[in-house]
Amino acid sequence: xxxxEGQAPVAALLRRLAGADPVETHISAVFIGRDTVWKLKxxxxxxxxDFSDLAARRHFAERExxxxxxxxxxxxxxxxxxxxxxxxxxxxxxxxxxxxxVLRMAPVPKDDFLDVxxxxxxxxxxxxxxxxxxxxxLHAAAPPAPPGFDAPAGAAKVLAGNIRDCHGTGLPPMRVAxxxxxxxxxxxxxxxxxxxxxxxGHVRRCHxxxxxxxLCLWEGRPTPFDALEFDEAMATxxxxxxxxxxxxxxxxxxxxxxxxxxxxxxxxxxxxFGLLPxxxxxxxxxxxxxxxxxxxxxxxxxxxxxxxxEHLRPVPPRLVAVGGLQGTGKTWxxxxxxPDLGAAPGALHLRTDETRKRRAGLAPEARLPxxxxxxxxxxxxxxxxxxxxxxxxxxxxxxVLDAVFLDPAQRQAAEGAAAPYPFTGFWLAAPLxxxxxxxAARSAEGRDASDATVAVLDRAAAADxxxxxxxxxxxxxxxPAARAALA
Numbered sequence: 051x052x053x054x055e056g057q058a059p060v061a062a063l064l065r066r067l068a069g070a071d072p073v074e075t076h077i078s079a080v081f082i083g084r085d086t087v088w089k090l091k092x093x094x095x096x097x098x099x100d101f102s103d104l105a106a107r108r109h110f111a112e113r114e115x116x117x118x119x120x121x122x123x124x125x126x127x128x129x130x131x132x133x134x135x136x137x138x139x140x141x142x143x144x145x146x147x148x149x150x151x152v153l154r155m156a157p158v159p160k161d162d163f164l165d166v167x168x169x170x171x172x173x174x175x176x177x178x179x180x181x182x183x184x185x186x187x188l189h190a191a192a193p194p195a196p197p198g199f200d201a202p203a204g205a206a207k208v209l210a211g212n213i214r215d216c217h218g219t220g221l222p223p224m225r226v227a228x229x230x231x232x233x234x235x236x237x238x239x240x241x242x243x244x245x246x247x248x249x250x251g252h253v254r255r256c257h258x259x260x261x262x263x264x265l266c267l268w269e270g271r272p273t274p275f276d277a278l279e280f281d282e283a284m285a286t287x288x289x290x291x292x293x294x295x296x297x298x299x300x301x302x303x304x305x306x307x308x309x310x311x312x313x314x315x316x317x318x319x320x321x322x323f324g325l326l327p328x329x330x331x332x333x334x335x336x337x338x339x340x341x342x343x344x345x346x347x348x349x350x351x352x353x354x355x356x357x358x359x360e361h362l363r364p365v366p367p368r369l370v371a372v373g374g375l376q377g378t379g380k381t382w383x384x385x386x387x388x389p390d391l392g393a394a395p396g397a398l399h400l401r402t403d404e405t406r407k408r409r410a411g412l413a414p415e416a417r418l419p420x421x422x423x424x425x426x427x428x429x430x431x432x433x434x435x436x437x438x439x440x441x442x443x444x445x446x447x448x449x450v451l452d453a454v455f456l457d458p459a460q461r462q463a464a465e466g467a468a469a470p471y472p473f474t475g476f477w478l479a480a481p482l483x484x485x486x487x488x489x490a491a492r493s494a495e496g497r498d499a500s501d502a503t504v505a506v507l508d509r510a511a512a513a514d515x516x517x518x519x520x521x522x523x524x525x526x527x528x529x530p531a532a533r534a535a536l537a
Contacts, residue, residue, distance in 0.1 A: 053079055054093045060132050060150045063140045064088045077101065077280075086127075087155040089114075098211075099280040108151040114279040115153060121188060122273045127154040158266045165262035168303045178308050181265060181272040182315035183413075185296065188274055189289045189320075192254035199286060201248040202241045205335075208284070209233055212338045219345035221355055229338070229355070232362055236331045243327050247288055252322065256292035258285030261299040290325030294332035297395050302337075302357060309395035310388050318404040318414060323438050326445035330393055334361040365393040367448040369439060369468035370536065371520070373455030374478030375510055376502040377485035377492070378525040383478065384452040386529055387536060392448030400438055402453040403499035406431050414499035423501075432460055436467040443471050458516040474535060475520030478528055482511055 053061045053074070061079060065071060068081035068088065077099065081088040091110060095102040101110065111129045119126040131148035134140055140149070160166060164181065167173060195201065213230040217223060247253060257264070258278030265274055278285045293316060300309035317323060337358035345351030368391065372380045381401060389396035404414045409431065410422060421427075432453070439449045455461045455477075465473050489507050492498050523531050 053090075057090065057093055057150060059140055060090060060152075063132065063142075064090060064152065067142075082157055085157065087157050089153040089155060090150065098284075101280075104148070104150065108148075110279050111151045111153045114277070117277040117279055118275050120191065121184075122268055122275050125156050125158070125268050125273070125275060127156065129153050158268065162267040163263060164265040164267075164272065165299075165303070167267075168262055168300070168305055168308070173300075173305060173308045175311060177272065178311045179315045181296075182312045183319065184265070184272045184274060185260070185293060185312075186316055186319045188257060189254060189292065192256055192289070194251055195248060195253040195255070195286050199248070199253065199283075201253045201288060202237075202244045204283060204287065205237060205240075205244060205291075209237060209335060212335065212342065215342040216338060216345075216355070219342045219351065221341060221345055221351055225355060225359070229334075229359055229362070233331065233334060233338070233358075236334075236362060240328055240331060243324075244288065247290075247324060247328075250324070252289050252324070253287060254289055255282065255286050256289060258287070258292065260292050260295045262296065262303065265296075288325070288328065288332070289322070290328050291332040291335070293325070294329060295336045297329075298333040298336040298340075298357065298361070301333075301394055302340075302354070306395050307389040310397070310399075311385070313395050314388070314399045317398065318401070318408065321408050321438075323398070323441050323445075326398070326442050326447045330361050330364070330446065333394065334358040337361060361394055364446055365448075366471070367392050367443050367446055368472040368474070369443060369449045369451065369464075370397070371451040371453075371455065371461070371464040371473070371475045372478065373453060373461065373475070373520065374525065375454065375456075375480075375482075375485055376500065376507045377488035378478035378480050379488075379528065380452050380454075380478060381498075381500075383476070383523075383528050383532060384450045387532055388448075388450045390533075391450065391536070393446055397448035397450045398438070398442045399450045399452060400435050400442075401499065402431050402435060403501070405435050405438075407499060409434070415497055417496075418501055432463065436463055439464075439467045443468070454510060456510055456513055456515050461520065476528070476532055476535075477518045477520040477522045478525040479522055480525035482507075484525075485511075 064081040068083040070082060072079035072081045077092055077094060079090045079092060091101045091107045093102050101107050115126050115129050129151055130143045132140055132142060132150040132152060133144040133146040134149050135144060135146045216226040257274050259276065260274060264276045265272055297309045297313055337354045341351045341354035341358060344354055372384050374380055384399050388399045391397035406422060407414050407416060410418060435451060439451060442449050451464055455464065485507055486504050489502055489504050492500065493503055521535055
């Protein structure tokens, strides 16, 4: 990559200030200094953007600042001119006419980008939950699509552009054509659903480029940055499509379990199960984008093309229910088996504890008063759980239900929610003294969605669950038997 000839003097100034050569993309050059980063937009005109004009470079630098500063305060500082004095010397915000504009930012340690963290195996459960929470906050703050915006037409335009770009980068033409035909058929079937989601407010001015490399740790928190600034129509999209880039990227990093955790945390916080019908299509489309981008760079575009084909391929869903007393490890087992079930990134994990918190407008780890566990509310929680399960199965996504299921009627309802898809029920069992110690330790930590105390456990243990027809697993080591049953 090269910096346009006319910007060479500006690049030389920024190189001196940074003390290093820039990190380049096809549209920008980023000069990373010890305490400041300067981002210069290249004076290029491409099929999807035009930075050739000085006024345009200023506009899009300021737009980038406005989009990203609210989510990364302190990282994005300001936009300043590069000026030429009467004697011809260049300076930042000096005397004379502006000859270019640069975005000033704070540097981020190279090891704090989430793609780097993923490569070293550092995506912990807490970090993944915090990442999902950051995306939830990003989407909640995003403005809705403007009046007259046509989300299905926008998706069709993006698809057509990516089919064209895949053909133009040397990827196998027959595979690209077959994938394009299949993608178009899937999109045609989704059009009414996508229009309904727009009407419901799920089409917003999103990040637009939400892959792992555009998330970093800032002030200790996962933070999205570098939102797409140069095309409002492209960035105005379904929140599910925005999320799909992150999920697809995690899967391509060999982190399907991490993708499953992020998806389930996002859905536990938002309750937006309506994104599931489009998820396979959106992940395939994001993989298509990466396929031609990587091919153009000389990378492995075929791997992303294969991923797009795989994400589009339907996988028969199934429903698995995990029950048992408090402390038996239901959630742990559900999280272990969910990534491997059905279509990527695995099964929807529905937990009564998280459903109850969402209904109260709280984060999963927030505490609820005892009245939130009244019988009427518990019935409503289970009804919502089963409705979400049916919705996910109809969308082609497998489901894992996670609840005590002490009431035989609730176990029967769980089985009924699976129809007509396969059902497997697991019941975890363990000595009561072991469960008491687990619940006491969990309550002391206060970092789980469960509000159960030892007293709650003792009351549940005294109740009669009736005959248990589900497969009983030893809670000390349930995973091998569960996996064998699901194979």
